[in-house]
Amino acid sequence: MNRGNACQLSVLALLASMGFARAEDVTIAVAGPMTGAVASIGEQLKHGAELAAQAINKAGGVNGKNVKIAVYDDACDPKQAVAIANRIVSDGIKFVDGHACSGSSIPASEVYAEADVLMMSPASSNPAMTDKAAEQGWATIMRLYGRDDAQGKFIGPWIKQNFGSKKIAILHDKSAYGKGLADVVRASLNAAGVKEVLYEGINAGEKDYTAVVNRLKSQGVEFVYFGGYHTEGGLIMRQAADQNYKVQLMMGDSIATPEFGAVAGPGAEGTLFTFPPDARGSDTAKEALAQFKQIGFEPEGFTLFSYATVQALAGGMAKAGSADPKAVAKALRSTNVDTVIGPVTFDQKGDIKDPKYDINIWKGGTYGKLPQ
Known part of the structure; x- marks a missing residue:
């Protein structure tokens, strides 16, 4: 073996020991509006997913593997969402935290379904997304958010x-x-x-x-x-x-x-x-809130739903003992998983069961739950 090859193998071994080897990662794509008029929602999805992966990896990962986040921008545009979905599939990624806008999620879901990619939206609420999936028998289209x-x-x-x-x-x-x-x-x-x-x-x-x-x-x-x-x-x-x-x-x-x-x-x-009820006031979010405080980001809006989506996907992998999207989707429909917003369960359409809502009011430059 020459010296160059030996050095190359040493570098690969070092990367593997540090958790950078591709074979040791489970990649979850975060797909949403990272640019455009509603880019603030994309920022929420991105930060939620990244900190959830950080917490999961700190606790030992899932099935012995680290969770890696890859971010994709659909700009809340249906055509761009389809292009992004095709890119995610071509990149070999099998799990998606997204999309945010229903107009993006619905057409993108068809791409994921055909490729057996497990897509779980943390924000899209149009019923057509999971209704169509159920009609077509697409088991890998899910939603961790209430329907319209x-x-x-x-x-x-x-x-x-x-x-x-x-x-x-x-x-x-x-x-x-x-x-x-x-x-x-x-x-x-x-x-x-x-x-x-x-x-x-x-x-x-x-x-x-x-x-x-x-x-x-x-x-x-x-x-x-x-x-x-x-x-x-x-x-x-x-x-x-x-x-x-x-x-x-x-x-x-x-x-x-x-x-x-x-x-x-x-x-x-x-x-x-x-x-939905603000999870920032619940015991299930305490550790996550400490993470967000460290990076100076307030987990408003859909942030914790994105965090919970990554947790649910990882929890499904753990329960299935597999990173096969169909096996994970099946496991998620048959049991509950613990998340930052509390335990969640899914029905046979892939929708979250029993969603709850609060009425909020904007007052003094911020918003909060409307006093009853």
């Missing part, structure tokens, strides 16, 4: 009780997430005997929604439910405030980010939204 229909059933009666006598408008941004959520809330309200005075889609990505605000004012709208993201919702409320038009806004989970407050300005005050 569950959220609609929760919030519809609450809106009726608290704002049913007001003039209500329902808006959406025409996306799979926004329209899907607006439609289930509308159906829930209509079934309860409440009829909106306006139902309309807006064009996402615009900077001036004055015409939308004027339409709401002209019809005397007092309560708006908007299915969409924090950028458009924030602009609508800022421009309403500029006209001294006071209207109650309610949205879904997408505005659990400081960026909503920055975009909406004074218009953010009093805005309501639904979100």
Whole structure:
């Protein structure tokens, strides 16, 4: 053996001992909007996944292997999401924490299903994702987050009780997430005997929604439910405030980010939204919160759901005794796994069972649970 070969083998041995050998890693891709209008959500997914992997590896890894995180940017764009999904498959990765936007997750899921890659979304809520998977027999498409229909059933009666006598408008941004959520809330309200005075889609990505605000004012709208993201919702409320038009806004989970407050300005005050119970106040999150404190990142929004997704994937591998995606998916459907948001179980469609929601309010530049 020559000296060069000997040195090369020594380096490989050193890398293996340090946990860098590819064969000793289980890679989980984090796919989400790392750039674009909702990049703050991508940042939440990335930090949640990386710190979960760090904690898992510190505890010995999974089945004797370390968990490695690879980050992919879909910019919350369906076409880019499909391209990213194909790249993940070609990179040989078998597990995905993502995507975030339903419009990305739904088309990407088809790519993963065909390649037997286990995709678990920590944020996408449109029912079509797992409904289609169940219809097609795609066992490796899952979601660690509540569905829109569950959220609609929760919030519809609450809106009726608290704002049913007001003039209500329902808006959406025409996306799979926004329209899907607006439609289930509308159906829930209509079934309860409440009829909106306006139902309309807006064009996402615009900077001036004055015409939308004027339409709401002209019809005397007092309560708006908007299915969409924090950028458009924030602009609508800022421009309403500029006209001294006071209207109650309610949205879904997408505005659990400081960026909503920055975009909406004074218009953010009093805005309501639904979100699962904040795990930051639970005992299951104490160790994770210490990790986030060390890096100076506040685990808001979907951060802990991404953390929990990596934990669930690793827990499924441990219970299956295998890194085969189908075996892991089967194990996850037959037992519960412990996560930072508490024990989670999945139904046969791959959805998390028994999702819970709180109503939150923006007040004084931040948000918290609405006092009952």
